[in-house]
Amino acid sequence: MKTLILAALFGMTALTATAADYSGPLKVGTTSAFAPPLETAVAEAKKQGLAVELVEFSDWTAPNVSLENGDIDVNLFQHQPFLDNANQQGGFHLVKYAPAIINNVxxxxxxxxxxxxxxxxxxxxxxxxxxxxxxxxxxxxxxxxxxxxxxxxxxxxxxxxxxxxxxxxxxxxxxxxxxxxxxxxxxxxxxxxxxxxxxxxxxxxxxxxxGLEHPEYVIQFVIRDGHQADPRLKKFVAIYQHSPAVRASLDQFYGKLYQPGWTQ
Incomplete structure (x- = not known):
């Protein structure tokens, strides 16, 4: 019995270690509507020693399926109401991590x-x-x-x-x-x-x-629940939100038809 308990504990420890392994490039999923400013953020991250891989999808279903399956670490293309519906319909375990921008429609x-x-x-x-x-x-x-x-x-x-x-x-x-x-x-x-x-x-x-009367429509960085501690995420989001180069890319790509969704 003692051997079995020790084996179980060892297995849990191994799983925990695996779950906490955030080495390798951060894989970010997105769509063409958000890719150009993210490409700038990827380049800025590289200058700071953070490797980021951008994965572009052509529809609004695959980014969440890929994230749920662990093929990517985070995605950026959806707002909270869309995420809530996706979780309900797909049985996903996805949560918002940080705000990005809100677009005029x-x-x-x-x-x-x-x-x-x-x-x-x-x-x-x-x-x-x-x-x-x-x-x-x-x-x-x-x-x-x-x-x-x-x-x-x-x-x-x-x-x-x-x-x-x-x-x-x-x-x-x-x-x-x-x-x-x-x-x-x-x-x-x-x-x-x-x-x-x-x-x-x-x-x-x-x-x-x-207009911007519905803050629910702020586009969010979305991750799998339980991965909030990933240090790569914290660094990359900080670059996206505060890098002057990324802000210039956002301004160029969206013009006046967007606002940052985070506190300045």
Missing amino acids: GLYSLKHASLAQIPDGGTVAIANDPINGGRGLLLLQKAKLITLKPGAGLKSTVDDITANPKHLKIIEVEAVQLARSLEEVDLAQGYPHYLRASGVIDPNNALLFD
Whole structure:
């Protein structure tokens, strides 16, 4: 029995040591919407002796699956409501580690110069995921194009629409494809970074921005729960938040359509 107990304790000690092994490059997952400033942070980290490997994903599912599986150490692409939904739907054990930035999201049109010109029966594209779709509906309500049920918030769906005076046809599109939908619809929810990448429209030319009235939409550095003590994370986040070179990269990439989500 004593031998078994000692073996068990040895096994637990080995697991603990493995869990606390934060050697090797820090692997950071992201998407194209956040990659350029992160590339600057990676370069700055290298100057300070911290090796960081940036892994870019093309969708909004793989970064969390990869993080949960331990293929990467941290990701940066999502806000808290999106993370909460991902944990619930995927059974993940992911938690926010530190805030990054908050972006303006807007309503855009290639066909109309104002919201008043949106025609009766016009087509509007919003994000098809449960959280960002809700953000799009809240934008449409702010634009006075629809009315949502009292109390309908970040998780609003089309079923929460109580008034649609222009009889708008609302279609749901994968968020990363919304920029390309602009050529086919009267109005679309838009994310400045994807609009800039697509070249379809100047991201500054939204007919309406949602502003920064929802701090829940601050993009977060996200990790697996239990890895908060990783010293590489602390150093890299400090570089991202406080390096003048990274701030210059953020300003260049996002222009005026972002704000830092951390205390200055």
